[in-house]
Amino acid sequence: MKEFKVSHLLRYSLLLFFLIPYAIFLFYYKFSIDIDLSELLWALKNTLTQSTLTALIVTALSIPLSQGLILLPERLQTIVKRLLIVPQILPALYSILIAFSVLNPFPMGTMGIVFLFVLIDLGFATLMTYSVTTEKLGNMSVIGEVYSLGRLNFFKKIYFPLLKQDLIVNFFIIFIFCLSSFSIPLIVGGGRGTNLEVLIYEKIFVDQNWSAAFSLCAFQAMAIFFLSFFLLKNKQKDSEPFVAGNYLKSYVGLGVIIGYLGLYLGGYFIGLYKSFFYISFASMYVWDLYDAAIFTGKALAVYLTVNFIILVLWLLDYLNNKKFNLATNLISASTVLVGFTLYLAFPVTREYDLIKMTLAMSILFFPSLFKLFLQKPIEDLRQQILVAEVYGLSKPQIIIEIIFRQISKQMLLWVSFLIVWFISEYAVLKSLGVQTQTLGLVTEGFLSSYRLPLAYLMSFFILIYWVGALAVVSLILRVAYVAYKKLTI
Amino acid sequence: MRHFIVFVVLVFGALTAFYYNHGDQVKNIEDKKIHVYASSSFIAKWGPGPELKELFEKQNIFKVEFVEISDMAMAIQKISFENDASVADVVLGIDQFDVTRVANKIKWRDIERNSGVKFVENLGPAAVEKTFVPYDWAPMSFVARKSLKTSVSSLKDLLAPELKNKIALQDPRTSSPGLQFLAWVFESKSGEDAIKYLKQMSKQAHSFSPSWSASYGLFKNNQSDLVFSYVTSPVYHLVEDKDDQFLSIETTEPLPVQVEFAGIPQTCKNCEAAEMFINFMLSPEAQKIIMQKNYMLPVIAHVKEATAFDALKVYKTLPIKFYEQSKLDKWINTWVEIRKNEGI
Known part of the structure; x- marks a missing residue:
């Protein structure tokens, strides 16, 4: 009975943690449903157009691109994989600047939004498609060749039937990314590009109609929740050793990868190269940068610790209930709502910066990053967990020895996203009213004044900081594991 | 056991005394502190x-x-x-x-100004506002590169076909x-003409x-030929970037x-100190700092003499007004409709 209660307490506490912004809103405001239906439908139409178009293009392109990736030798492939993830982790504003430097004049409006979404998400989608291809196709391609199936028939009879479900999942992941995107539709959307998130922003900032904003947030959150709950489910399948047959190799795909990386990274490095002429200006801000780097480091340590604790609690909850917490579907909460409810709830003094930052970023990023990187690998260990439970292993042992040990690579990826999104973030921090300078806020300061080149230099510094932080975290985790082993033995 | 209880009481007593003493110190510090709410660009190192x-x-x-x-x-x-x-004592x-x-949305205190402050003429009613004190200003116009081939000297000139999709607005x-x-x-055109102009401008x-x-980022990135900005923007590029290739456009319509x-919000904690701070902002030294760091013009006379700002043209400007909310709402709604139906 006692255990039953504790497990329920844990389950609901975790769920409530991710619902804090909604609770704060209801504390401050009398809520009444306030939705202008024509406005909602208009924003919904824009949102669906942008998201569907992007997800379709990106998912379709990711197929030949993933086959281009397969062509590469292992070491080069590792490097290219890392480069492909860069557009996804750089703040959206850099992608906007890169796109502007590549396309002049840039097509503002829906086409511009879709172009930017494709630019940002294509690399990530390629990696997802590559991942499911290597996991699920085993040696099918070679077998197809032996039977002289022909490339077209291979795709028709083997590739799509086997990967259909995963490609649909990839489609919806990209769809959700676009659905809750804010800065790109805001800057390049124009009047006809207003999506739901921009409408929420306008309701809060322009009309100061919090009831309408909350109604829209609740609608968006519910839509994403149901999408996530019903559609983002991976079919479980035992992995077979992957053998790359010729049907799964594409030189055209490789060419597109080169063009894509050239376009994105080329645009970035041209901007960066031009910024190096301003390095003497940057030297004026060395001490500010030092302070910001130190504070960011402290905040990052707290943030990662809290996220690690949430992860452990999350896994305990999973082991108790044999299914993941419902909060795993609360992906893509409205950044505007989270930022401003916490801004209203906490004093605007420096002492509260760490709490606000940790709370907001955990609520915003934990569920989506967990779902993206950890949920499936953990679900794949279901059988092993069952056997371990039968043998009487304790829950901490299962978490450390079975789960963490086998998903260490995915955890590193998860941590790396947690780090880079945290250190480069500024929009949420601005809305939170954070008073201490972080690396992200210093960048925003440069961006919002006349000092654009310095912002480029900052982005480079953030990338270096990210690599350094990741190395430190990885070292700490290894040392902690060795210490744990010694202590338990 | 008795010793232990005495020890615990002593430690607890010492901690309590320290807490209250520390609390008094904090209160003393707070009594001498004013909280000034300002934008990031004002607070930043370069601000x-x-x-x-x-x-x-x-x-x-x-x-x-x-x-x-x-x-x-917010x-x-x-x-x-x-x-x-x-805790807000001053809002800038x-x-x-x-x-x-x-x-x-909140109540504000009237601010008593130091005698002898002589505001520049352009400020008009803003200079005698009781509740809010002006501390900088600047005319606004379009900023372009000197290499711009299209001649622009009026709002109408902005409709030139060469400038289609080339003007960065907010x-x-x-x-x-x-x-x-x-x-x-x-303000420059009658109702119908203004609407027609906005449609063309979109x-x-x-x-x-x-x-x-x-x-401004779009403009600097060469995405647009013109941007609506402060007439002081070219001074920034001249002083900070040593780049004299930017100019602000003077139009026949006053800017x-x-x-x-x-x-000062009515709920201020150190209200008199807040008033002192605002009056300090009107001193020539403070005005010079604001001008040179914020790239805006000083509100009192003679501050910009012998600086880069002195070379700025004296632009014809519109009188400063505090518009009624209903008027602003009407204009914005008109713009929203135009943008939905006509513009990008």
Whole structure:
């Protein structure tokens, strides 16, 4: 009975943690449903157009691109994989600047939004498609060749039937990314590009109609929740050793990868190269940068610790209930709502910066990053967990020895996203009213004044900081594991 | 056991005494501190905040603590929620539109000004406003590169076919410069003409950015040929970048003027010190700092003499007005409709 209660307490506490912004809103405001239906439908139409178009293009392109990736030798492939993830982790504003430097004049409006979404998400989608291809196709391609199936028939009879479900999942992941995107539709959307998130922003900032904003947030959150709950489910399948047959190799795909990386990274490095002429200006801000780097480091340590604790609690909850917490579907909460409810709830003094930052970023990023990187690998260990439970292993042992040990690579990826999104973030921090300078806020300061080149230099510094932080975290985790082993033995 | 209880009582007593003593110290420090709410660009190292703080603290016993605000409406909403618990003593960065649109959400104190402060003539009614004190201003116009081939000397010239999709503007709902442009059009043209002009202008616009900085970034990135900005923007490039290739355009229509005000919420904690700070901001030394760091013009005479700002043209400007909320709403709604139906 006692255990039953504790497990329920844990389950609901975790769920409530991710619902804090909604609770704060209801504390401050009398809520009444306030939705202008024509406005909602208009924003919904824009949102669906942008998201569907992007997800379709990106998912379709990711197929030949993933086959281009397969062509590469292992070491080069590792490097290219890392480069492909860069557009996804750089703040959206850099992608906007890169796109502007590549396309002049840039097509503002829906086409511009879709172009930017494709630019940002294509690399990530390629990696997802590559991942499911290597996991699920085993040696099918070679077998197809032996039977002289022909490339077209291979795709028709083997590739799509086997990967259909995963490609649909990839489609919806990209769809959700676009659905809750804010800065790109805001800057390049124009009047006809207003999506739901921009409408929420306008309701809060322009009309100061919090009831309408909350109604829209609740609608968006519910839509994403149901999408996530019903559609983002991976079919479980035992992995077979992957053998790359010729049907799964594409030189055209490789060419597109080169063009894509050239376009994105080329645009970035041209901007960066031009910024190096301003390095003497940057030297004026060395001490500010030092302070910001130190504070960011402290905040990052707290943030990662809290996220690690949430992860452990999350896994305990999973082991108790044999299914993941419902909060795993609360992906893509409205950044505007989270930022401003916490801004209203906490004093605007420096002492509260760490709490606000940790709370907001955990609520915003934990569920989506967990779902993206950890949920499936953990679900794949279901059988092993069952056997371990039968043998009487304790829950901490299962978490450390079975789960963490086998998903260490995915955890590193998860941590790396947690780090880079945290250190480069500024929009949420601005809305939170954070008073201490972080690396992200210093960048925003440069961006919002006349000092654009310095912002480029900052982005480079953030990338270096990210690599350094990741190395430190990885070292700490290894040392902690060795210490744990010694202590338990 | 008795010794242990005595020990615990002693430790507890010492900690309590320390806490209360420390509490008194904190209270004393708080009594001498003023909390100034200001934008990030004001507080930033390159902004006027740090130097103003240093100078004020040298001249007075009060310490200044800046609190960064990202949006005026939200900051005022927060002060309103906190009510007596609010720590805001001074709010900076209130513009003419904020005075009408958001400032009425809370109560403000009247500010007694030092005698002898002589405001520049352009400020008109802004100079005698009792509740809000102006501390900088600048006319607004279009900024271009000197290499721009199209000749622009009026609002009408902006409709030239060569400038189609080449003008970076701001969204008047989220950006004060954006609203300045809208007000400029409605002030310079009659109702129907203004609407017709805005419809044509929406074809010329490269974009309507949510903020001045985003639109200026587009311009600097060569995405647009013109950007609506402050006439002081070219001075920034001249002084900081040593680049004299930018100019602000003088039009036949008088230019709109952006004024920034300081105010003291009724719930202030160190109200007199707050008043001292605002009066300090009107001193020639402080005005010079604001001018040189904020790249805005000083509100008192003679400060810009012998500086790069002295070379700025004297532009014909529109009289400064505090528009009624209903008028602003009507203009914005008109713009929203035009943009939905005609523009990008």
